[in-house]
Amino acid sequence: MLSIKNLQASVEEKEILKGLDLEVKPGEVHAIMGPNGAGKSTMGYVMSGREGYEVNEGSVTLDGVDLLGLEAEERARAGLFLAFQYPVEIPGVSNLEFMKAAVDAQREAKGEEAVSSKDFLKMAREACKQVHLPAEFLKRGVNEGFSGGEKKRNEIMQMLLLKPKLCILDESDSGLDIDALQVVAEGVNSQRSPDRSFIVVTHYQRLLDYIKPDFVHVLSDGKIVKSGDASLALELEEQGYNWLTEQREQSA
Amino acid sequence: MSDWLGRAVSRAEQVSDWLSPQRQASLALLREAQWPTRKTEAWKYTPVHVLADAEFAAAANSELAAAEAIEGLNSIELVFTDGVLQSELSQLPEGLTIVPLADASSETRQWAAEAFSAAKPSKHLFGLVNDVLATAGVIIDVAEGVSIEPVIRIVHRIGKDCEAHNRVLVRIAKNASVTVVEDFSGEEKSFNTGYAEYTLAESASLEHYRFALQTGAALSVGGSHFNLADKAQLNSTLVGFGSELSRLDVDVNHTGEHAFAKLNAIYLLDGNELFDLHSTIEHMVPNGTTEENVRGIVADHSRAVFNGRIHIHRDAQKTLAELNNRNLLMSRDAEINTKPELEIYADDVRCAHGATIAEIDKGALYYLRSRGVSKAQAQIMLSFGFINELVDQMPNQVLAEWLRPQLRQRFANMEVK
Numbered sequence: 001m002l003s004i005k006n007l008q009a010s011v012e013e014k015e016i017l018k019g020l021d022l023e024v025k026p027g028e029v030h031a032i033m034g035p036n037g038a039g040k041s042t043m044g045y046v047m048s049g050r051e052g053y054e055v056n057e058g059s060v061t062l063d064g065v066d067l068l069g070l071e072a073e074e075r076a077r078a079g080l081f082l083a084f085q086y087p088v089e090i091p092g093v094s095n096l097e098f099m100k101a102a103v104d105a106q107r108e109a110k111g112e113e114a115v116s117s118k119d120f121l122k123m124a125r126e127a128c129k130q131v132h133l134p135a136e137f138l139k140r141g142v143n144e145g146f147s148g149g150e151k152k153r154n155e156i157m158q159m160l161l162l163k164p165k166l167c168i169l170d171e172s173d174s175g176l177d178i179d180a181l182q183v184v185a186e187g188v189n190s191q192r193s194p195d196r197s198f199i200v201v202t203h204y205q206r207l208l209d210y211i212k213p214d215f216v217h218v219l220s221d222g223k224i225v226k227s228g229d230a231s232l233a234l235e236l237e238e239q240g241y242n243w244l245t246e247q248r249e250q251s252a
Numbered sequence: 253m254s255d256w257l258g259r260a261v262s263r264a265e266q267v268s269d270w271l272s273p274q275r276q277a278s279l280a281l282l283r284e285a286q287w288p289t290r291k292t293e294a295w296k297y298t299p300v301h302v303l304a305d306a307e308f309a310a311a312a313n314s315e316l317a318a319a320e321a322i323e324g325l326n327s328i329e330l331v332f333t334d335g336v337l338q339s340e341l342s343q344l345p346e347g348l349t350i351v352p353l354a355d356a357s358s359e360t361r362q363w364a365a366e367a368f369s370a371a372k373p374s375k376h377l378f379g380l381v382n383d384v385l386a387t388a389g390v391i392i393d394v395a396e397g398v399s400i401e402p403v404i405r406i407v408h409r410i411g412k413d414c415e416a417h418n419r420v421l422v423r424i425a426k427n428a429s430v431t432v433v434e435d436f437s438g439e440e441k442s443f444n445t446g447y448a449e450y451t452l453a454e455s456a457s458l459e460h461y462r463f464a465l466q467t468g469a470a471l472s473v474g475g476s477h478f479n480l481a482d483k484a485q486l487n488s489t490l491v492g493f494g495s496e497l498s499r500l501d502v503d504v505n506h507t508g509e510h511a512f513a514k515l516n517a518i519y520l521l522d523g524n525e526l527f528d529l530h531s532t533i534e535h536m537v538p539n540g541t542t543e544e545n546v547r548g549i550v551a552d553h554s555r556a557v558f559n560g561r562i563h564i565h566r567d568a569q570k571t572l573a574e575l576n577n578r579n580l581l582m583s584r585d586a587e588i589n590t591k592p593e594l595e596i597y598a599d600d601v602r603c604a605h606g607a608t609i610a611e612i613d614k615g616a617l618y619y620l621r622s623r624g625v626s627k628a629q630a631q632i633m634l635s636f637g638f639i640n641e642l643v644d645q646m647p648n649q650v651l652a653e654w655l656r657p658q659l660r661q662r663f664a665n666m667e668v669k
Contacts, residue, residue, distance in 0.1 A: 048622050049621075049622070050622075071621070072618060072621040072622050073621040073622075073626050073630075076621070087619065088613075088615045090616045090637060092637030092638055093633050093634065093637035093640070098620065098625075098633070099623075101625045101633065102623035102624045162624070
């Protein structure tokens, strides 16, 4: 499904990703862990087409489509979804209006008809319910005045409506208490299916108690330095990330 | 003196009613007044030459379609056509008195004469014209402690080639509250001056809207002016479209302590339209608060002028005042002249002001696009959101629901160039 090969990218001429390789098959859940500054968030931004993130080398394909040649909106329509670590607040644009525009645009790209406002409202209310957001949040400005936890749940709510092929969750656990964490995890788990894959980016093992990964990768200094199964996450939890620095120093 | 002004002065000499002493004072000032030119600071960016030699029929009686009601709005409608009141004033809620200027009782005349031009600055040429010619208008009086549930909506309509001058005087007694909407529209060649003066007594509360939605050749100069006594609360929303000449003056005078004024203003301009908003906030006493947010979108060859002055007098310690003007330019040919002014003579105050010509926020744009919304549509959503944010803040959501599609429609016709 997703194939990342030798991805090298920089921000403001600083090299962040230094040859990232990752293969994700349909239905798989991959966790990416690693210390701060390893390039975890950059990976999501580069894949989703954020301005200012320069790709120097490598390729990213989703079901054979070269994502790097597409505009941000085209990548989304190709089935990519990034749940942001820090979702922006957009006063004046309602959550409902935003999601209706997004769903319509994605349906149009697939040659499907737009959903009626009435049906969409029903779908959106259902999605809110699933992530325990009151329906009135649909009327509010996008993320406007939402708490940290509400913003994260709002991201998952969007994912439920957009039904992407590949979801990248960028530290969707940060700043959440255990209840909110479970809500986020339940939302994600409800969407697991044989044709949908997830990349769960996280600093801590905690989220992986609730979203069981098939594979765990350690990202350090812009590339994956170790891969394993779910037990690797527990190992990391115990050892921390200091061994990475030591390893790097030895190899230097 | 322009031809138009000359005619206005000679017509004013014929006016005779219970407001004559006030009118005479203004007429004296008007005779001395200079016709505004580019060198007149208050009119620097707003040429009035379209008016100089224009001729209009006074006191015509145009056949206009009935004013449209606002769906779901519980309102008392006062409809003026060419300055003439069309509505019957019957069955008003208890504590509310509304009378045409001409019919004021002697008791009402007494306070109304005092309130006349009390909140409005006297130096303004068109304000003076309104002083001397506005025989049409109403006096609205809200009794002590009364909360008026229905919205008072004053609809002004002016027919083709007509000229009208309208004056509204509102007194809100202690602990009373009311909502007043001043609703102007039309696009045919015409001219009107519409001035409203509000006197808020101690702890009185006013929710105010002025929809200055004249476009095309409908020339309009007017103002809304407020005097706030102790602990009075003002929440005002102004919305302006532009026309060949559209000028609005808003003055808020903090005459009592602990008064609170929130002013939100929106303008949305297209074509060759001009809209000029001048606001002056006078903090004369301590402990007043003003929050003023002005946002505009200007497209095509249109032009916006904003002059926002906050004057904090020597005694007005502990004043909190914020003034912000943000603009979005949709075209290289559009123009914005913005000038926030703070004049502070007290030393213990908290004030902030700023004006920006903004671009669309890149982070927000990326966020919308990352969900599949096209760049073009995301730009439209964000630009509209920029003004819609103030519509969202309108306390009366029925009015917001009525206004939003009109703004959306206008916005949809604008082009990004």
